[in-house]
Amino acid sequence: MSNRRAVVGVMGAGEGASAEAVALAEELGECISARGWVLLTGGRPAGVMAAASRGAARVEGHLVVGVLPDEGNGDERQSTADLDLALFTGMGKARNVINVLSADVVVICGGGGPGTASEAAHALNGGRPLILLAVPPLWREFFCSLGEGVESVSDVQECCRLIEARLTEA
Numbered sequence: 001m002s003n004r005r006a007v008v009g010v011m012g013a014g015e016g017a018s019a020e021a022v023a024l025a026e027e028l029g030e031c032i033s034a035r036g037w038v039l040l041t042g043g044r045p046a047g048v049m050a051a052a053s054r055g056a057a058r059v060e061g062h063l064v065v066g067v068l069p070d071e072g073n074g075d076e077r078q079s080t081a082d083l084d085l086a087l088f089t090g091m092g093k094a095r096n097v098i099n100v101l102s103a104d105v106v107v108i109c110g111g112g113g114p115g116t117a118s119e120a121a122h123a124l125n126g127g128r129p130l131i132l133l134a135v136p137p138l139w140r141e142f143f144c145s146l147g148e149g150v151e152s153v154s155d156v157q158e159c160c161r162l163i164e165a166r167l168t169e170a
Helices: 019-034 047-057 092-101 114-124 135-143 158-167
Strands: 008-013 037-042 064-069 085-088 105-109 130-133 150-153
Touching: 008 019, 008 047, 008 092, 008 114, 019 037, 019 105, 019 158, 037 047, 047 064, 085 150, 092 105, 092 114, 105 114, 105 158, 114 130, 114 135, 130 135, 130 158, 135 150, 150 158
Parallel strands: 008 037, 008 105, 037 064, 064 085, 105 130, 130 150
Antiparallel strands: none
């Protein structure tokens, strides 16, 4: 890998995120920033996206990027306040491809809905390492059955060790 900072994408539910997923995402965001990696999320002010961004922002030298579905139009309520860089795509859910292909490693935190599932599928299609953090058993069974490069963990420290290992392999 070149001198550029590694980019870790954290994906998961927005408004429907569980309290457990939100807590894990916040811890994960902090861990990502503490290791000097760039955090990339969907950028919205809800659920896993907001929590990971909030955690990352607590670390000095953090860089938090949000790839947003809307056009922006100057409405700051469309993005979480903890972003350093908001990329407004105007692409709706099609922006999920940008999220995944811009990340060196993708983490699905706590599962989610169809949008999160599409990000996991795009990660597999795009050859990105995919780590499932505390996802429901059905998610784990399904995505692990689709191919190599999928790993499942239940805690943030193990997740960060796996991210580091995948980045070292790149």
